[in-house]
Each structure stands twice: as structure tokens, then as C-alpha cells.
Amino acid sequence: MKTIEPVVFPLNLGTATILNAYCINDNLNNAATFYYSLLSDTQSKLQEGNLTMTGEDYNGWATNEYAYNWVATQIDVTITGDYVPPVPPQPEPIVEETI
Numbered sequence: 001m002k003t004i005e006p007v008v009f010p011l012n013l014g015t016a017t018i019l020n021a022y023c024i025n026d027n028l029n030n031a032a033t034f035y036y037s038l039l040s041d042t043q044s045k046l047q048e049g050n051l052t053m054t055g056e057d058y059n060g061w062a063t064n065e066y067a068y069n070w071v072a073t074q075i076d077v078t079i080t081g082d083y084v085p086p087v088p089p090q091p092e093p094i095v096e097e098t099i
Contacts, residue, residue, distance in 0.1 A: 002068055003081035007038060009047070014040045016047065018084050021071045024050070030058055036071050043087050051075075 007016040016038035026032040037048040051074050053061060061067055072079050 001039070001084040001086065002072075002079045003084055004038075004072070005078040005080055007046075007077060014044060014046050016077075017041050018043065019068070019072060019077060019079065021068055023067065030054060032058060032061065034067065034071055036075065038075075038077070049075075 001018050001020045003017060004019045009016065018039040018041070019036065020039055021034050021036040024033050024035045031052055031054045033050055033052045035048070035050055038046050040046060051071060053067075053070060057070055061070070068079060
């Protein structure tokens, strides 16, 4: 995951500050599909989708940095920082009922 320039979503849905992306399919010949999501500071998902890299873009893909930059260009966001570690989901608190 990488930090990005903030993307404000309408209707107070939130502000994305993190880009998450990874390859979900690569035919090892001429195409790769990437999953991406835009996350808030708390890593709540605000947008997600899939993108397919082909042609010269696929031929030029040799590093994760290249893939992140390609995804960012496709969805029109600007990467501003390096890797952001994921935050593990927190379990819901157990609420005991009293009778």
C-alpha cells in the first residue's frame, strides 16, 4: 500500500489517503489484472476495482513500483509516499447481556 494525495468522496463518505493494489491474475504472456482499493487513514475501503494491463504497459512491467505507478495513473491518483503496513482488523467487543 502507498500513501496518495487525498481524494475526497462526496456525501461525506470519507477521504482516501492510501492506495492498495496487487496482481490477481497474470497470464505470463501479455496481460495481468490488478485489484485496487482506495482506503481512508483507518484503512476503511472507499472504492475498489480491477484493471487489466496489456500491450506496452505489460511489456514494461518489471517491478512493483512500476505496477503501483500504472494503477495510480489509470485511476488518476498521485502517490506521495512509500509502503503503508496494513492494520489488522480489530475483533468486535463481546457484550454480555444481563438478565
